[in-house]
Amino acid sequence: MNSVLINGQALEQIPVTDRALHYGDGVFETIAVINGAPRLWEKHLSRLQKGCDRLSIPMPHRDLLREEVAQVSRDQATCVVKIIVSRGSGGRGYRPPVPAAPTRLVIRYPFPDYPPSRAAEGVEIRLCETTLGCNPRLAGIKHLNRLEQVLARSEWDDDTVVEGLMLDSEGHLIDGTMSNLFMVLDGVLYTPDLSRCGVEGVMRSLVIEAAHHDNIPLRIEPLKLSLLKSAQEVFITNALIGIWPVICCGENRYAAGLITRQLQHQLVSLMEETSCA
Amino acid sequence: MNSVLINGQALEQIPVTDRALHYGDGVFETIAVINGAPRLWEKHLSRLQKGCDRLSIPMPHRDLLREEVAQVSRDQATCVVKIIVSRGSGGRGYRPPVPAAPTRLVIRYPFPDYPPSRAAEGVEIRLCETTLGCNPRLAGIKHLNRLEQVLARSEWDDDTVVEGLMLDSEGHLIDGTMSNLFMVLDGVLYTPDLSRCGVEGVMRSLVIEAAHHDNIPLRIEPLKLSLLKSAQEVFITNALIGIWPVICCGENRYAAGLITRQLQHQLVSLMEETSCA
Numbered sequence: 109m110n111s112v113l114i115n116g117q118a119l120e121q122i123p124v125t126d127r128a129l130h131y132g133d134g135v136f137e138t139i140a141v142i143n144g145a146p147r148l149w150e151k152h153l154s155r156l157q158k159g160c161d162r163l164s165i166p167m168p169h170r171d172l173l174r175e176e177v178a179q180v181s182r183d184q185a186t187c188v189v190k191i192i193v194s195r196g197s198g199g200r201g202y203r204p205p206v207p208a209a210p211t212r213l214v215i216r217y218p219f220p221d222y223p224p225s226r227a228a229e230g231v232e233i234r235l236c237e238t239t240l241g242c243n244p245r246l247a248g249i250k251h252l253n254r255l256e257q258v259l260a261r262s263e264w265d266d267d268t269v270v271e272g273l274m275l276d277s278e279g280h281l282i283d284g285t286m287s288n289l290f291m292v293l294d295g296v297l298y299t300p301d302l303s304r305c306g307v308e309g310v311m312r313s314l315v316i317e318a319a320h321h322d323n324i325p326l327r328i329e330p331l332k333l334s335l336l337k338s339a340q341e342v343f344i345t346n347a348l349i350g351i352w353p354v355i356c357c358g359e360n361r362y363a364a365g366l367i368t369r370q371l372q373h374q375l376v377s378l379m380e381e382t383s384c385a
Numbered sequence: 386m387n388s389v390l391i392n393g394q395a396l397e398q399i400p401v402t403d404r405a406l407h408y409g410d411g412v413f414e415t416i417a418v419i420n421g422a423p424r425l426w427e428k429h430l431s432r433l434q435k436g437c438d439r440l441s442i443p444m445p446h447r448d449l450l451r452e453e454v455a456q457v458s459r460d461q462a463t464c465v466v467k468i469i470v471s472r473g474s475g476g477r478g479y480r481p482p483v484p485a486a487p488t489r490l491v492i493r494y495p496f497p498d499y500p501p502s503r504a505a506e507g508v509e510i511r512l513c514e515t516t517l518g519c520n521p522r523l524a525g526i527k528h529l530n531r532l533e534q535v536l537a538r539s540e541w542d543d544d545t546v547v548e549g550l551m552l553d554s555e556g557h558l559i560d561g562t563m564s565n566l567f568m569v570l571d572g573v574l575y576t577p578d579l580s581r582c583g584v585e586g587v588m589r590s591l592v593i594e595a596a597h598h599d600n601i602p603l604r605i606e607p608l609k610l611s612l613l614k615s616a617q618e619v620f621i622t623n624a625l626i627g628i629w630p631v632i633c634c635g636e637n638r639y640a641a642g643l644i645t646r647q648l649q650h651q652l653v654s655l656m657e658e659t660s661c662a
Contacts, residue, residue, distance in 0.1 A: 120400060120401055123398055124391065124399055124492060126406070130413070131529065132409030164539065190477065194406075200465065200494045201538075202538040203539065239522075242554045243516060243517070245515055245533075246518075246536075253409050253531070254530070256522075277518075277554075
């Protein structure tokens with residue numbers, strides 16, 4: 109079976125005219141496919157739709173995407189599928205072609221073999237020097253302009269450190285290079301406001317639902333770095349990892365505490381409910 | 386003759402694994418080739434080198450690039466050549482592959498048929514609502530993360546407006562979507578400081594040299610929007626257009642004044658000196 113579909117065709121190359129290549133003019137989703145079912149499918153589609161709307165790129169039909177995800181994952185029932193929607197080909201210059209003829213890429217990757225200890229015992233993370241520029245028009249969506257994350261991720265080689273946290277240019281905690289950030293202080297769950305930069309992760313959204321479900325007080329607001337020092341629990345989330353407790357970030361040490369454990373547990377039930385079999 | 390070379394080969398497609406497509410992980414140059422000679426070649430190479438250094442991407446050999454530019458422009462002696470250097474193919478995830486095997490694209494486009502009136506009589510521009518995020522690590526270089534420019538350029542359809550100016554998130558004037566900005570007030574030439582965002586254009590650099598050459602006082606500093614209202618002359622620059630006087634930006638009207646004319650004149654001599662025949 110082919111592991112790449114480009115506009116539904118089994119191809120492995122895209123034209124050099126594609127605007128994703130020239131400008132990063134598009135959006136993407138990274139989806140965990142578990143036993144043939146794309147996990148949090150509706151949430152991925154909603155964010156893709158939001159990104160397409162924000163960039164005025166026509167959204168591919170949902171059924172078509174669902175069919176193509178099934179097709180690339182047919183002979184590897186547990187895998188990662190990445191969907192990229194670019195504005196498609198264009199001439200030279202930033203002006204978007206009207207109407208756009210978007211390029212739709214559906215690509216299968218192996219599911220990463222994360223050690224189970226990461227979710228069970230927790231992980232070490234670090235603070236990155238690379239900051240995030242603020243732009244409300246691009247905030248929240250998962251667009252293809254990811255040089256800030258690339259630079260941040262290239263700041264360390266040590267494989268015992270699994271993630272790096274990023275601040276915005278004003279010193280607010282925003283997210284990790286590939287994950288969202290949650291912190292617990294005195295029974296309150298905090299996660300950064302992402303209206304000026306950062307990516308609104310699908311797992312972040314599920315954790316917020318889980319917190320509401322369990323009546324855990326939640327605050328989504330601009331967060332200063334100092335909260336990272338005073339927090340009693342810290343964890344990171346993304347579509348593939350779920351929740352990983354953070355046990356160490358620089359000089360700060362944390363326990364994988366009660367609220368983290370409760371949310372991990374709650375997430376399992378919620379994911380079963382929302383999976384698309 | 387082929388108009389695209391990918392790593393020296395006459396191809397028109399790139400692998401879906403290329404990191405330019407996934408992350409905008411690379412840099413580019415847009416070069417005016419005039420009668421077979423790439424204009425401001427050394428300046429383009431210097432900026433490309435700076436961009437590659439900033440992103441830790443190995444810079445292609447200069448002679449190789451020169452040869453490939455000659456090759457794609459062989460049967461169209463006046464044209465635009467775009468060079469893209471991406472970090473090349475990689476797996477899923479932001480972490481850059483080490484060592485990188487960069488992808489080198491050299492693409493020929495027709496030279497745009499700008500009406501001569503634009504340089505002679507001046508142009509109308511506008512102010513964009515889309516702002517630029519600040520990131521010192523990405524400022525100045527011509528990287529492939531260009532969604533801010535795409536969004537800004539999609540704010541207007543009116544072909545009588547040729548460019549849109551962009552502010553940073555703190556309200557400083559930075560540059561146009563595809564050009565740099567200069568303003569004259571009381572005999573002093575001003576251009577925005579680009580250490581936090583914006584692209585350091587090769588033509589901007591030549592205008593700065595021309596101003597020094599002619600002993601025109603020059604200030605490169607953070608500039609507030611109010612300067613656009615009080616300026617007596619305004620002009621925009623890029624590698625293809627040279628200098629276009631601005632005669633109108635929103636409600637502000639300008640004359641194509643003496644300093645603008647003097648610099649246009651001076652540029653012609655400097656470009657003859659620095660062209661690479």
